[in-house]
Amino acid sequence: MTASGSRLFVYGTLLRGLSRAQVLHGARFLGPALVEGQLFDLGRYPGLRPGRGLVVGEIWDVDAATLRRIDRIEDFDPSDPSGSLYQRVEIPARSLSGTPFAAATYRYNRRPPGNARIVQGDYRRYLLENRPGQQPMVAYGSNLRLSRIQKRIGPVGRRRPGTFPGFRLSLEKRAAGRARVVANLRFTGQDRCPGALHRVEPWQLQAMDRFEGTPDHYLRVALPFRPDGARGLRLAHTWIAHPDRVTTGLPVAPGYLAHLRAGYREFGWAQAPIDLAVGDLAEGTDEG
Incomplete structure (x- = not known):
């Protein structure tokens, strides 16, 4: 937790410069960060899953209202996490200067396609390289x-x-x-x-x-x-x-x-x- 809300690690369309970045308008950007895991291309958006690798994203300080709005976008139901498309979970993260901290993120709750791994671990880089x-x-x-x-x-x-x-x-x-x-x-x-x-x-x-x-x-x-x-x-x-x-x-x-x-x-x-x-x-x- 921060003084005003929760730390949220985002890694997909909520990133600055991408299609849903406006959802975080009014939230405070805390900088780029890394988490352990694997990233997958799910079509119009990516999904984070546990595994060996690094995923590049951003940390934001978000309030409860913003978090509830993102819950709906990610199809996360707090009353039925096992049935949700994404689960909001707390994971270890660190800034690119090396500072460790805990943050919430949305983890994909389905089995991803076998050939959909984004090996770079960076969704924005992946989109650029596919142009x-x-x-x-x-x-x-x-x-x-x-x-x-x-x-x-x-x-x-x-x-x-x-x-x-x-x-x-x-x-x-x-x-x-x-x-x-x-x-x-x-x-x-x-x-x-x-x-x-x-x-x-x-x-x-x-x-x-x-x-x-x-x-x-x-x-x-x-x-x-x-x-x-x-x-x-x-x-x-x-x-x-x-x-x-x-x-x-x-x-x-x-x-x-x-x-x-x-x-x-x-x-x-x-x-x-x-x-x-x-x-x-x-x-x-x-x-x-």
Whole structure:
């Protein structure tokens, strides 16, 4: 429970940017989160079932009236949970910064089709990947530097600047094999992290997965992104640190920081978000 209601983990059409997101209008968004389980494509919506795997979703603070409304949408009858299409249950979850907590969610109460597993565990990413043609992808760290991203995945064409609402740049992801940190998106609910939207081929996403160490180091997820000058949000692929890789007290490599600053200069952005992230590192070292 929170001060105003219940924590609810959503993973399907209630997610921001999808068809039923308006149902959560007035609820408080608490950030992205992970739960253990398996996700299945049930046609017009997904279903969560117990099993080995990770499912990406969002945590919301909802009041009792909203919860009752979602009960009806999910065909959950509190007086007959075994006969309901979905059961509202409490499960362990954790934020993408690694904080554990309990949350309610809706678990599918039928046997799913055998070939319907969404192996990514991320419904928004799954929907994006099933669209034909090029895919939207956002860089926010050292890949903002054109020479760096093109060396990794080839030509990326036009790059459209914008922001991730509610997130800030953080230097907190432990680099592979080194006692250094690299960039991550940290949810604050208030900030806006700069990024650049690209249109890339599916093979380029897969190539970036290899560079980012997906899924053990970074998770590729689909998040709402606001391009500069656009009225609404656009869903796009990006990479967030696996919670097990989030750390404090480590420095950033000078070469990595140089790539990050060069990328900001290429877009004409102020260096303030980087300076703030570097300042956080100093505070973490002092505390440690």
